[in-house]
Amino acid sequence: MKNDLLLQALKCETVERPPVWMMRQAGRYLPDFMKLKEKYDFFTRCQTPELATEITLMPIDQIGVDAAIIFSDILVVLQAMNIEVEMRDGIGPYIPKPINSKAALDQVILPDVVDHLDYVFEAVRMTKKELNERVPLIGFAGAPWTLLCYAVQGKSSKNFHQAKAICFEEPQMAKELLQRITITTIAYLREKVKAGADVIQLFDSWGGLLSPSDYQEFSWPYLKQIVDALSGSVPVIVFGKGCWFSLQDMSKSGAAALGIDWTCSARNARYLSGGQITLQGNFDPSRLLSPIPEIKTQVKQMINAFGKDRYIVNLGHGILPNIPVDHAKAFVDAVKEYQS
């Protein structure tokens, strides 16, 4: 691997500077992405390995990040499980038949992931070839809890009350769905690793909606099963947005690194995670709207606060569509210019 900074950081090795990548780095802020978006709908882009590969490579070539992350979506796992998912303009993900009853749950299958999701594995293989060992390739999946949120609520939501309602009114049904998602996700990620993913990131985007005790009941046990299942294969990064209260458990789970959102300071994150594990984050995506000199100053402060080792520079959540490309590039450049 020509640039293996990410892998070094995940092994807690001493580095010249920390690696940097951005969640949603192949996204709507990139003009070339928008050109493809006009021509092909969302799932066509996901399901066509040539398109997914082309999109995945854009930020490597144009922004200069230290890792690629395969262009896909966490909801493809639900699709494979016989849950229809659409991407609607102005709404985002939309599930016409939400899994909010036992009858609906009966329709949810444990799929053969190679039959249903080979387009993802093919995209991984193709991207690995095109990358030609320039930087590592990250594969990913959603946490079972986060996928349940969409499957039950039917679309995105500020607080996913209907998803939480199922958990609190029908906990056994919720746990059955969580377990099926977990089994499918493990099979899916094993194939992704077989296809060539060097690192896996797990996204618990809605974990922060649960109380710490409910997180222990409805999210963490399922995430932990996935981390365990991947143990010994590739490094796993666990990112739970708003899950500062779970950093201690996560740090002891066998994960190689933990993602941190911008509401948790470097100091708190190091304290809560025990000070040893590699951390990743946590620039407020909105802060990329600041003038470029201020972005550069804040990135330097952030690296100083986390420390250059056992650290992966990233945003605290996905990059926003309205960020100017030169601001995104300034963020990455600031890391490359870093002198401790």
Add this chain to the structure above:
Amino acid sequence: MKNDLLLQALKCETVERPPVWMMRQAGRYLPDFMKLKEKYDFFTRCQTPELATEITLMPIDQIGVDAAIIFSDILVVLQAMNIEVEMRDGIGPYIPKPINSKAALDQVILPDVVDHLDYVFEAVRMTKKELNERVPLIGFAGAPWTLLCYAVQGKSSKNFHQAKAICFEEPQMAKELLQRITITTIAYLREKVKAGADVIQLFDSWGGLLSPSDYQEFSWPYLKQIVDALSGSVPVIVFGKGCWFSLQDMSKSGAAALGIDWTCSARNARYLSGGQITLQGNFDPSRLLSPIPEIKTQVKQMINAFGKDRYIVNLGHGILPNIPVDHAKAFVDAVKEYQS
């Protein structure tokens, strides 16, 4: 005062059991509230002291909470500042002309609060009379940052990116707006206290969208000015949703109590706030969907975790419209049945 449990808890006195009230306790889960809602629109209910009084008293008589909170809205302060606010079905608060330019900011006035908001003070006086010293009456206001979110974004939002954009792109303009809101809020709350409010609660509903350093820049200094201005008059409760990272500063501010949301455990809340100050919270509002026996068990566990003294039982955010009345009542009853 016949039932002064709330005031005792705010003075850190030893109590038989903790007091209990619920954010949005006079809300849509109450059938009598829905009857009034069908007849009068939102701001008519706010602006008619007889209606505001009737609504404020409903949960005292029907649910048996230990405090009343005046029925009103945090956005009446923006209205007084010459910012038009509507309440639209399916959208919620809507500001037709958001304050997203210097020209818009020029239209924002520092009002005479008695001229513009006397209906609130009249509702407080009328409610005090009707309450006849049964329980204390809480007055409230939004944090300047939370009001800026609505004023700039123009409506509610998952992440208030446009409001944050103004702060990061035009910080001086944002701070000018924050300062004007602060000045108006101080005048407003002083009049509310003069009218008879026994306690003031400040709601920073969107504080948790900021990083700790941005919270220090765009929210906390303005909240602190309000706490200082009320010092020596009535006890102030500061509730910042998602603001666990600021509990230490808040605990040293002169506030009498701090509100806690459900993502911060009792143990973390006591630790972060230094262990001395009265805390209020933090039952997940969605958890009121659980079966009644489970609600009662969890309330007992919550009181044991916080401790019965220096503690006010509440939800971690407002009660949801779809909560059955008997579940809300079970929550309150569980506190009254508490035996340490």
